[in-house]
Amino acid sequence: MIVVNDIHKAFGAVRALRGVSFDAPDGKITGLLGPNGAGKSTTLRVLYTVLKPDAGTARIDGVDVVADSLGARQRIGALPHGAGLYPHLTARENIAYYARLCGLDKNCIEAKVAGIIELLEIQDFADRRTKGFSQGQRTKVALARALVHDPQNIILDEPTNGLDVMATRSLRHLILKLRSAGRCVLFSSHVMQEVAALCDDIVIIAAGKVAMSASAEGIRNQTGCDDLEDAFVHAIKLVEAE
Amino acid sequence: MSTLLVVFAKEILDNFRDRRTLVSALVMGPLFGPMLFAFVISLSIERSLSDADRPLELAVIGAERAPNLVRYLGSRNLEVVAGPADREAAIAAVDNGSLDVVVVIPEEFPAQLADGIPARVEVISDQANTQAERDARRARGALEEYALEIAAIRLVARGVSPLVIRAINVDDVDVSTPSGRSAILLGMMSYFFIFALLMGGMYLAIDTTAGERERGSLEPLLALPVTRDQLMLGKIAAACLFMALSLMLSLCSFYVALKFMPFEQLGMTPNFSPLVVVCAFLILIPFALLGASIMTLVASFTKSYKEAQTWLSIVLIAPTLPILIVSILTLRPQLAFMFVPSLSQHLLLVDMVKNEPVNLLHVAISVTSTLAIGALLTWICARLYRREGLLG
Incomplete structure (x- = not known):
């Protein structure tokens, strides 16, 4: 469960976030939708605690990301945008490294890593060094790495970027699996169709503000647009008009 | 603590698989430095050794006019060969470098010698050419000794002791010990060790910030439930280990290289026993923490791997500065110097090599x-x- 309450963040003169609030409940997939530069990545970075908000609060399962950032990170599996692997380690070693860093019990690490490799269907290249992996293979390993400690909350920053149809499909299946396991999945995207197809709740973000936050159905109703893309454009125009 | 160890172990594994790190840590620093050093030293030793005894072919014009002189030169390892046709040809030959030195014995030489007036001999050489000038100096020296010998014979013939022309007897007394002399040559080796040590950890230090960032692995790493201090310390510890390894290898390769150098022939006995190797390691190893942290620090300000490499090459040279300043000003070791890293290691090492307490x-x-x-x-x-701002 992720609760974001009125977050502000500025980088020098650039006001990246100007009061972002939304909830991402357990057992649901929440999509953070917005044009490039809207503040999606900044919001997610605040949530996985590599950035500190200037104002506002964010809680992961009730743990404040500023007051107890370590505790918040324990409850998160994060896949930052363009996450890189260690090219001299095999996929399995990359995953095991994160498992160890997360403090998993020594005896169960091997089984845990094997389990996540199976879940993500990456057995074929699990024991190859990751140097020269395709974008799809890399994303899968990075995702496996982020999920190895069984986090309740999963934050994915543009996970489908650079993936082909097959890889996107299997990622979508995985996200649905996580939802049925009762996890809280929050992912960002600038691809409308993807968000519409997958998300229970959609948070449209533009110019550092939440333009609209509802289900796909709710957004259509609120904007009076039948087509979600039109609704998206409409919502963004509302914010930018302010 | 356990996080630190996990990071440490991963860095070791990762870097042992990285050819670039391995080459710089285990080959470049440890082998290249001492090898180059050994090569330069043995070359200069060879040269200074062989100079005095090396048979030298000396072109002489008019050798037939002074058979005794030719015989004398022969006894000084100067083998007389026929020179160019005349004086002009000799000057031209020396000028274009086909001959280094030509001795001209003029026609009137035998007559002047017989009459007891100073007999003229010309030595043609190019004094701007240092290599050729060394040979010319040998020829000149031999001629002067011959002149002295003849003068002595003449004095004896007149019933005067030849000692009257030796008013002063100059004797050089050298107080430097053989080990002390070698310290001059070996003084620069302490820098090689520091260089090898720094090279060993350079790529790990870059990787901690610029490398991880460029690869995109820094952000997911920071999103893990670990403190950044532990990540950082684990990486610095790994860099220190590589530095220690690099230093150890470079000391060992130096130990071996020195065995093949003809120091005894120069009257030098550098003290580089296994015990000194161990002590040198212990004295130099504290520098690893400093080196790893300063390189990590410098790399953390850079935007990319390339930029980090550029800045770190300056860090590689920096430790020479205090050594250089003290050597140029020829300052004696004193307590205050021991507070200066790299300089203190250098001075202690020199003391050990000189076999001084x-x-x-x-x-x-x-x-x-x-x-x-x-x-x-x-x-x-x-x-x-x-x-x-770490994320860049």
């Missing part, structure tokens, strides 16, 4: 001050690693 107080100050500065820099690194 090493001041234990100096060792203690050198070790503690180097470690203290290293710890301070590590602390600053950790502070910087906590910044938001």
Whole structure:
């Protein structure tokens, strides 16, 4: 469960976030939708605690990301945008490294890593060094790495970027699996169709503000647009008009 | 603590698989430095050794006019060969470098010698050419000795002791010990060790910030439930290990290389026993923490791997500065110098190689001050690693 309450963040003169609030409940997939530069990545970075908000609060399962950032990170599996692997380690070693860093019990690490490799269907290249992996293979390993400690909350920053149809499909299946396991999945995207197809709740973000936050159905109703893309454009125009 | 060890173990594994790190840590620093050093030293030793005894072919014009002189030159390892046709040809030959030195014995030489007036001999050489001038000096020296010998014979013939023309007898007394002399040559080797040590950890230091960032692996790493201090310390510890490895290899390769150098022939006996190797390692190793932290610190300000490499090459040279300044000003070792990292290690090492007693107080100050500065820099690194700007 992720609760974001009125977050502000500025980088020098650039006001990246100007009061972002939304909830991402357990057992649901929440999509953070917005044009490039809207503040999606900044919001997610605040949530996985590599950035500190200037104002506002964010809680992961009730743990404040500023007051107890370590505790918040324990409850998160994060896949930052363009996450890189260690090219001299095999996929399995990359995953095991994160498992160890997360403090998993020594005896169960091997089984845990094997389990996540199976879940993500990456057995074929699990024991190859990751140097020269395709974008799809890399994303899968990075995702496996982020999920190895069984986090309740999963934050994915543009996970489908650079993936082909097959890889996107299997990622979508995985996200649905996580939802049925009762996890809280929050992912960002600038691809409308993807968000519409997958998300229970959609948070449209533009110019550092939440333009609209509802289900796909709710957004259509609120904007009076039948087509979600039109609704998206409409919502963004509302914010930018302010 | 366990996080630190996990990071440490991963860095070791990762870097042992990285050819670039391995080459710089285990080949470049340890082998290249001592090899180059050994090559330069043995070359200069060869040269200075062989000069005096090496048979030299000396072109002489008019050798038939002075058979005794030719015989004398022969006894000094100067083998007389026929020179160019005449004086002009000789000057041309020396000028274009086909001959280094030509001795001209004029026609009137036998007559002047017989009459007891100074007999003229010309030595044609190019004094701007240092290599050729060395040979010319040998020819000139031999001619002067011949002149002295003849003068002595003449004095004896007149019933005068030849000692009257030796008013002063100059004797050089050299107080330097054989080990001391070698210290001059070996003084520069302490820098090679520091260089090897720094090279060993350079790529790991870059990787901690610029490398991880460029690869995109820094952000997911920071999103893990671990503190940044532990990540940082684990990486610095791994860099220190590689530095220690590099230093050890370079000391060993030096130990081997020195065995093949003809120091005895120069009257030098550098003290580089296995015990000295071990002590040198112990004296130099505190520099690893300082080196790892300062390189991590410098790399953390850079935007990319390339930029980090550029800046770190300056860090590689920096430790020479205090050594250089003290050598140029020829300052004697003193207590205050022991507070200066790299300089203190250098001075202690030189003392050991010179086989002079090493001041234990100096060792203690050198070790503690180097470690203290290293710890301070590590602390600053950790502070910087906590910044938001780290992600770039």
